[in-house]
Amino acid sequence: MKNFKTIAIALFVAVASISVNAQTKKIDVKASTIKWVGKKVTGEHSGTVNFKDGAVVFKGKKLVGGSFTVDMTSLTSTDLTGEYQGKLNGHLKSADFFGTDKFPTAKLVFKTIGAKSTDVYTVTADLTIKGITAPVTFDITVAGNTATSAFKVDRTKYDIKYNSGNFFENLGDKTINDDFELTVALKF
Numbered sequence: 779m780k781n782f783k784t785i786a787i788a789l790f791v792a793v794a795s796i797s798v799n800a801q802t803k804k805i806d807v808k809a810s811t812i813k814w815v816g817k818k819v820t821g822e823h824s825g826t827v828n829f830k831d832g833a834v835v836f837k838g839k840k841l842v843g844g845s846f847t848v849d850m851t852s853l854t855s856t857d858l859t860g861e862y863q864g865k866l867n868g869h870l871k872s873a874d875f876f877g878t879d880k881f882p883t884a885k886l887v888f889k890t891i892g893a894k895s896t897d898v899y900t901v902t903a904d905l906t907i908k909g910i911t912a913p914v915t916f917d918i919t920v921a922g923n924t925a926t927s928a929f930k931v932d933r934t935k936y937d938i939k940y941n942s943g944n945f946f947e948n949l950g951d952k953t954i955n956d957d958f959e960l961t962v963a964l965k966f
Contacts, residue, residue, distance in 0.1 A: 800842065803923070805832040809965040812848065817955040818941075823866060828852035830883060834925065834966055841899050841920055844888040850878045850907075874940040875933075881908045889913070897921060907936035925964040930957040 807829040815824045835843030855866045871878040885906040892900045902915045916929035939945045941954040
């Protein structure tokens with residue numbers, strides 16, 4: 779009976795330590811950044827959008843999860859100023875692009891994570907924009923209490939087809955690339 783109690787206690791301690799190993803770290807939304815670049819035939823625009831909330835999950839030092847909400851109403855261009863910036867920001871927030879009145883947030887949820895090399899992981903996540911969810915795959919590098927990633931998103935998967943050469947003909951120099959680029963820096 780004494781051995782049974784010892785085994786039961788050891789098993790309890792082992793299970794408890796496994797569940798304690800998973801640690802959720804909330805991101806610092808003020809220090810974390812998302813930079814975007816959208817390209818067109820005649821040039822490009824760049825800007826930022828802010829996190830609303832988010833967290834990464836670790837087991838020991840291994841990344842095992844993540845979930846983030848983006849405040850799409852904070853979307854702004856940084857390559858323009860004044861009236862032109864206002865016009866571009868308004869258009870990006872309109873139904874032609876992100877429809878932020880109806881869809882004020884976007885969501886990214888890690889689904890699978892594979893170790894690529896030391897502190898570098900390949901993540902497949904569900905990205906939801908305008909209420910439409912599609913998978914995206916990207917590499918993320920973790921260093922201490924930071925993580926960085928850069929990847930492209932095909933906007934047409936989220937019903938953002940404005941001036942897409944794949945959906946409209948004869949756009950000429952008005953064509954906008956389907957992919958936009960995101961560069962993300964997390965602090966937690």
